[in-house]
Amino acid sequence: MKKENLTELIEFVLLDFADVPHLRWLLFGLFSVIYIAIVMSNGIIFLITKLDPALHVPMYYFLGNFSFLEICYVSVTLPRMLMNLWTQRRTISLVACATQMCCILVLGATECFLLTVMAYDRYVAICNPLHYPLVMNHKICIQLVAGSWISGIPVQIGQTFQIFSLSFCGSNLIDHFFCDIPPILKLACGDTSVIAMLFVALPFVLILVSYSKIISTILKLPTARGRAKAFSTCSSHLLVVFLFFGSATITYLRPKSNHSAGTDRLLSLFYTTVTPMFNPLIYSLRNKDVTAIIYLNNFFNLHTCIC
Template sequence: NQYRYLNMQHKEKPPEANLTELIEFVLLDFADVPHLRWLLFGLFSVIYITIVMSNGIIFLITKLDPALQTPMYYFLGNFSFLEICYVSVTLPRMLMNLWTQRRTISLVACATQMCCILVLGATECFLLTVMAYDRYVAICNPLHYPLVMNHKICIQLVAGSWISGIPVQIGQTFQIFSLSFCGSNLIDHFFCDIPPILKLACGDTFVSEMLIYIAAVLIVTIPFLLILISYSKIISTVLQLPSATRRAKAFSTCSSHLLVVFLFFGSATITYLRPKSNHSAGTDRLLSLFYTTVTPMFNPLIYSLRNKDVTAALRKLLLKKMA
């Protein structure tokens, strides 16, 4: 099949081929299952449309509904917009590859895609941390909440989440693509992610791997630990609430956020922090699908179906449209 042919073709290439000679890569994505091509195209098309529409609706209602003009929903609106950006970096190209069977991607486009994924992934880590901090202040220090989480602070926290990861991730992308690549230019993945790109690098990649671990600790591990600390204090406070109704409401709000946190951070941590010897193309693809596709798809369901304010705002919007 095409997958074997590409492998044979590139095995014939001389190992001396380096980055200056390499001008494009080949994204194999699902080339090893050509009989599932149209099924996968249909499935991922539906997933992409669902993600864009559902997150778009949440973004819209958090901006338009007066009842949702609070810090929690301000962060949720930004989070939904981020998910649309995040999934739009990978899925449209994968759909185009499935449709046209032209899997080549230029070196610049590959680096740009990787950089965007890393920057948006860092933003998601920071924004989830900000959302956990917001819940911590609201539940543990309710009297100080209006002062601590005022509009100016909310804007600064969101802006910081979007901007903080940019220098680190641009530097990391530049460092990875400054490596020499020899032999094959086949990327056994559906987008330009770090593990499959590093597999194509020749020579010593120790420095690159160490920098990836450091970046992953700073951007993934530390925010995750801060979220766990916030929620340990939140749970401790909630358990002391006298009213069972208030306890149930607090747990409902927090459990939605925690579910998203574990889905995203779990798959991202395993992808970037597990030993190189444990990396396999199939596992990398599966894990990447979780943090780039599954999480953005389930976020609106997790937040809207478990949140009475969001469902009420959605019902109000639908009634307006139908009137």
């Protein structure tokens, strides 16, 4: 494009649900309830894992951090969307938009790493139960969690800078409810193929490797009851992995020609709102069983109580 056709943008306009103004208050009420439910449910899990001595084990240490992460994750997007629905002021500055995207990318990378760490925890518990207390000691757990929170920061800051260093072709209308990568790249000129989501693919491969070994070990257990119990306690984590990585992969890695505003918004709502809302329910379904097994086996028969 000619240089005079390029506009130096200082702000964007988030259209979010501007195409359905008659549903404005219904959407505001719905997402307010969803936001409160996500914060309260994940907050309860976080507090329980910290206050209940029976849950001071690596699996629940990771789960507590995961619940806190979900609160942070949803707080980056939903409050802004609720404010837009309430005030109908949809403008967001370039700096605020870049900050929001950077926070989403950093927290998304942290979620990828935490899910990988949780898969590794189950791998060690199932495949090397006798070495579990040594391998997953408190110091190692802290290091794994700290690494999950910190590792993605420099890369995602760099990726955000790369995206917002692009030239934008006049329009400042973002057909989305937050500053996500696909709708921002639609406004950019030139080649955007260099933008990649490496922090989605690599953790997912590591999780697949961990669970291939876990499943192989479970199938070798002598009793059907033991195999069923091991599979049931692994299923919640697998379901969360499927929900998060499935929606994120479709959103960021599908061909650019298949992108549409409606599909992007739906998928983004799924992994930024629906998944954090269902994660506490998915994990709480097994709390009683796991706690009972921890008490009965005194945390030494880890191949049956933690996978």
